[in-house]
Every structure is written in structure tokens, then in C-alpha cells.
Amino acid sequence: MSGYLTAINRLRIVKVREVKRESPTVKTFTFHDKFCAKAEPGQFVMVWIPGVDEVPMSLSTMRSDGRCSIIVGEVGEATKALHQRKLGETLGIRGPYGNSFTLENGNVMIVGGGTGLAPLIPLAEKLAGLSKGISFVLGAKTQDELLFLRRIKTVLSKVDGRVIATTEDGSYGLKGVATDPAREILEKGTFDMIYTCGPEQMMYKMLVLAERYRTPLQASLERLMRCAIGLCGSCVIGKFMVCKDGPVFSDEQLREVKDEFGRFKMGRTGKKVSV
Ligand SMILES: Cc1cc2nc3c(=O)[nH]c(=O)nc-3n(C[C@H](O)[C@H](O)[C@H](O)COP(=O)(O)OP(=O)(O)OC[C@H]3O[C@@H](n4cnc5c(N)ncnc54)[C@H](O)[C@@H]3O)c2cc1C
Ligand code: FES
Numbered sequence: 001m002s003g004y005l006t007a008i009n010r011l012r013i014v015k016v017r018e019v020k021r022e023s024p025t026v027k028t029f030t031f032h033d034k035f036c037a038k039a040e041p042g043q044f045v046m047v048w049i050p051g052v053d054e055v056p057m058s059l060s061t062m063r064s065d066g067r068c069s070i071i072v073g074e075v076g077e078a079t080k081a082l083h084q085r086k087l088g089e090t091l092g093i094r095g096p097y098g099n100s101f102t103l104e105n106g107n108v109m110i111v112g113g114g115t116g117l118a119p120l121i122p123l124a125e126k127l128a129g130l131s132k133g134i135s136f137v138l139g140a141k142t143q144d145e146l147l148f149l150r151r152i153k154t155v156l157s158k159v160d161g162r163v164i165a166t167t168e169d170g171s172y173g174l175k176g177v178a179t180d181p182a183r184e185i186l187e188k189g190t191f192d193m194i195y196t197c198g199p200e201q202m203m204y205k206m207l208v209l210a211e212r213y214r215t216p217l218q219a220s221l222e223r224l225m226r227c228a229i230g231l232c233g234s235c236v237i238g239k240f241m242v243c244k245d246g247p248v249f250s251d252e253q254l255r256e257v258k259d260e261f262g263r264f265k266m267g268r269t270g271k272k273v274s275v
Helices: 003-007 077-083 114-129 151-156 179-188 198-210 251-256
Strands: 012-015 018-022 026-032 044-049 055-062 067-073 090-097 107-113 133-140 161-167 193-197 217-220 248-250 264-266 272-274
Touching: 003 248, 012 026, 018 161, 044 077, 055 077, 055 114, 067 077, 067 114, 067 198, 107 114, 107 179, 107 198, 114 133, 114 151, 114 198, 133 151, 133 179, 133 198, 151 161, 161 179, 198 217, 198 251, 217 251, 248 251, 248 272
Parallel strands: 107 133, 107 193, 133 161, 193 217
Antiparallel strands: 012 090, 018 026, 026 067, 044 055, 044 090, 055 067, 217 248, 264 272
């Protein structure tokens, strides 16, 4: 194993430098780590909460001075314990793991929802210096859960960009789901790439739209993960391991696993459960 792999696989204990509440169920945690600081958009870390679990989290900030952050949605035991972590307390991390989004310099669309925005924000920051145009569509159930609108608007103010926000209850932006305006925009324009991350049903709908409008797509998938290095098989989807072959997959790869993508994932007991 190379020195780099040995180093990133080693558990590092990092201090929580900042905790920010983003919504009733989501918090951002900032820490310093020289390896994560060099990660690419789409890569993730395994976060160890002693005595509870170790869970995968996308990196949402990677700065050259070492500052990094993760955005954590409280959904179960591990994320609840993570939400209890306070400024100055510690976390265990290893990684960064997985592949990253491939950058496209043409006209691109980014579609995200919930904590799925985590890898899409650093992606938009990178694309801002590269792409001809960026249409960013983000969706949430309610205004309270609509995350990072200001940060996304700031990033896109530097390019030919537009932000379209949707809420299911109509409390902010367009009423409905993110895939509705995405479909309308695809109908009117030509795009060189669609990037998506969020609920799998949303990403599945984006794959269908990508096929209809003959646009390439990259989606970042979530699966149960234990080892994160391709050994345990927890994260399997068809012929792929999400931790090693992903988490970012192309439209072509997703078509190869269409029996599972948008339908099933492996649960904790090893049985398939609906996504
Ligand atoms: C590559 C990768 C990157 C990820 N990045 C992030 C991230 O940036 N931010 C983040 O908050 N999460 C992210 N996740 C998901 C995160 O790892 C899980 O939410 C976490 O492992 C749940 O652990 P838990 O013990 O709290 O909940 P569990 O006890 O594992 O789950 C509790 C319940 O919540 C459901 N559940 C699990 N995950 C989710 C989810 N994501 N959304 C809604 N319901 C869910 C389960 O089906 C179960 O019913 C990522 C996952 C992967 C694979
Ligand atoms: S998490 Fe173990 S193989 Fe992917």
C-alpha cells in the first residue's frame, strides 16, 4: 500500500472548530485536516463517533489552509450522536475516499436536494471558474429545510448562473419538486452535463430526463458503508461498490444497475430494502 493510502486510511482525531445549525435537522461541522483539504468534490470521509458507529459524509468545504466541513442531517443513531458534538470536542475521521465529479467546461445543470447539496457546493465552486453557464436547481420540503441558498447564490454570482429553488409546500420559490423546473429548463436549452445528488428517487427522475434530452449525467449515490475501501460489500449496487467505484456514477453506469438504482439498497441485515 502506498504511503498516501496508508495515511488516509489511518484514523485521525480532529477537533470540531465550528458548529453551525443550518435547519432544524441539519448542522455543519468544521475541522482541520490536511488530507481532506486536498479532496475533490464528490469525495467523502468516514466519521467515527466512539461507541456509536462510523458513517460516510461528503466533504462540503475543502480549503487550502486545511479547513474542511461536513453537513450532517439527523436521521438515526449515529447522526443524532454527531449532532451532540460541540465546539472543541473531537471526531474520528478517515479518508478522503471514493471518486469525484468530472468537471465539464460547457453549460451545466446541478440538481440537488437536502444534504445531497453537500458535494454539489464545492463542485459549483470549482465549476464557477470553468463552465460557460450553471443552472442550479435545489429542492426541499419546506423553506426551513432549503439549505445553502445564499452560499450557492454567492458562488453563481461569479459566473453566468441562475438558481431555482423549489419547496414542496410552496413556502419559498416554486411550489413542487426540483425535477419540475429541471425538466422545463432541459426542454428549452442544451446542456453538456447534469450533476445530481439527493434523494435517490429524485436522481432516478433526473436520469430519465437526461435520457430524454440526450444529456450526460453524473450522480453521487448513498449506500450503507462499513469499510469504505471495497472489502465488506455493504455498499454494493449491481456490479459496483459505491465506496470504491463511486460514489459518483455516470448515466451509462447507472443504466447498468437499473434493476437497483432508484429501487433498492442493501439494509443493515443484508436484505434489500426500498430506497
Ligand atoms: C458517500 C456518502 C456520502 C454521504 N454524505 C452525507 C452528507 O454529506 N450528509 C449527510 O447528512 N448524510 C450523508 N450520507 C448519508 C449518511 O451516511 C447517513 O445518513 C448515515 O449513515 C445515517 O446513519 P444513522 O446511524 O444516523 O442512521 P441509520 O440508523 O443508519 O438510519 C436511520 C433511518 O434513516 C434512514 N436514512 C439513512 N440515511 C438517510 C438519509 N441520508 N436520508 C434520509 N434517511 C436516511 C434509514 O433508512 C433509517 O430508516 C452519505 C452517505 C454516503 C454513502
Ligand atoms: S463499504 Fe465496504 S465494500 Fe464499500
